[in-house]
Amino acid sequence: MDAKTFDAKSLLDTLFDKSILFKTGVDGLYGRSGVFEDVIERFERLVTSIGAPDKATRIHFPPGMSRATLEGSGYMKSFPQLAGCVHSFMGGEREHAQLLGMMAAGEDWTELQQATNVVLTPAACYPLYPTVAARGPVPDDGVLFELSSYCFRHEPSKDPARMQLFRMREFVRIGTAEQVCAFRESWLERGKAMIESLDLPCExxxxxxxxxxxxxKMMANNQRDEGLKFELLIPVTSIEKPTACLSFNYHRDHFGQTWGLKFADGSLCHSACVGFGLERVALALFRHHGPEVEAWPASVRDTLWGN
Amino acid sequence: MIDRIRALLEQQPMISVDFNTITDDTNLYDAGLTSFATVQVMLALEEEFNIEFPEAMLTRRTFSSLANVADAVSRLTQRAA
Structure with missing residues (x-):
């Protein structure tokens, strides 16, 4: 994996050849080797240890979430093209025979399925906000959560850094504008230092x-004008278009308004999150340090496996 | 022009702004216009005036007041003429 072959196809092929990732027949869905998983586990430990002084509450939601929650979040206004809704067969024996007949004939049998109450989780923090709102008023010093979930986004691609099912670890701060902005600011510094400690180039x-x-496009322009989103970029499958591996987002009071997240005095909460794309960080490590983890630089191995 | 825009926006169910209380220069975002409602404003204006906003004009500033909207629409209708 030298500079001449710095592209998505060669990285993916190398990962397949070395049995680090495994094909499933669908672009963006891959099996992971034990070594790949070990890298992710070690990186998650690093994230948790750096965030430990903040004393976040950990919650692990499953990769499927309530369809009503996704509808209420406004996700379909902004990202209808990425969402995935789980459908299941709910017919009787007659429809079952029809389904098998259609399948055998190569026809589209999926029309015999109906939408369930489950959608695939698009980002680790979506199930959190209504969960916090249901607990009542947010305390004056705000709240902080650490989350991890498999997430789904419908964007099939041969770029291994753009998977359809991938894991995201997140810290989410809910509080005043000042509290959540200070949180985001601290992670902008800590996140960059963390990635640099893994000997990865980033900006x-x-x-x-x-x-x-x-x-x-307009919403994207507004988001940029207001400086609401920053990304930590690492060249993974392209030098010109480096991959966003960490993101630092300030939502203002969007989720406060959407879910009625309020302080005891009735004022709306703001929120911010920092997200870690776990597969993307692992891919960056394999891309820059090679497919054999034993051969990675000693400092990197020490950071990940040292304790 | 500006009255036509005002009347058009008043009809949009997605826009929860009280147009009785705002002047041509009132900041619509301060008056409660959301990002998503701005998209509805854009689509309604394009249909009403048979125009298409180029990407460079799809900014918060373009839609921040009735006067700014009227300015943008008149530039686009002149271009189309």
Whole structure:
């Protein structure tokens, strides 16, 4: 994996050849080797240890979440193209026979399925906000959570850094504008130092979410104008277009308004989150330090496996 | 022009702004216009005036007041003429 072959295809092929990732027949869905998982586990430990002084409450939500919660979040306004809704067969024996007949004939049998109450979680923090709101008023010094979940985004790609099912670890701060901005600021510094301790080249830049359509272009422009999103970028499958591996987001009172997150005096809470794309960080490590983890630089091995 | 825009926006169910209380220069975002409602404003204006906002004009500033909207629409209708 030298500079001449710095592209998505060669990285993915190398990972397949070395049995670090395994094909499943669908772009963006891969099996992971024990070594790959070990790298992710070690990186998660590093994240948790750096965040430990903040004493976050850990919650692990499953990769499927309430459809009603996703609908209420406004996700379909901004990212309808990325969402995934779980459908299941709910018919009787007659419909079952029809389904098998259609399948055998190579016809589209999925129309015999109906939407369930489950959607695939698009970001680790989406199930959190209504959970916090249901607990009543947010205390004056705010709250902090550490989350981890598999997430789904419908964007099939041969770029291994753009998987359809991937893990995201997140810290989410809910509180006053000052509290959540201070939180984001501290992670902008800590995140960069953390990635540099893994001997990876990186830069932090202003960013925007992939909002849908032309209207989304406007939302993206606004998001940039207001400096609401920053990303930590590492070259993984391209030098020119480095991959966002960490993101630092200030939501203002968007989720406060959406879910009625309030302090005891009735004022709306603001929120911010820092997200770690776990597969992307692992891919960056394999890309820059090679497929054999035993051969990674001693300082990197010490940071990940040292304790 | 500006009255036509005001009347058009008043009809939009997604826009929760009380147009009785705002002047041509009132900041619409301060008056409660959301990012998503701005998209509805854009689509309604494009249909009403048969125009298309280029990407460079899709900014918060373009839609921040009735006067700014009227300015943008008149530039685009002149371009189309």
């Amino acid at each position: 932090v830049d202003l960013a925007n979410d992939p909002f849908f359509g032309r209207g989304g």
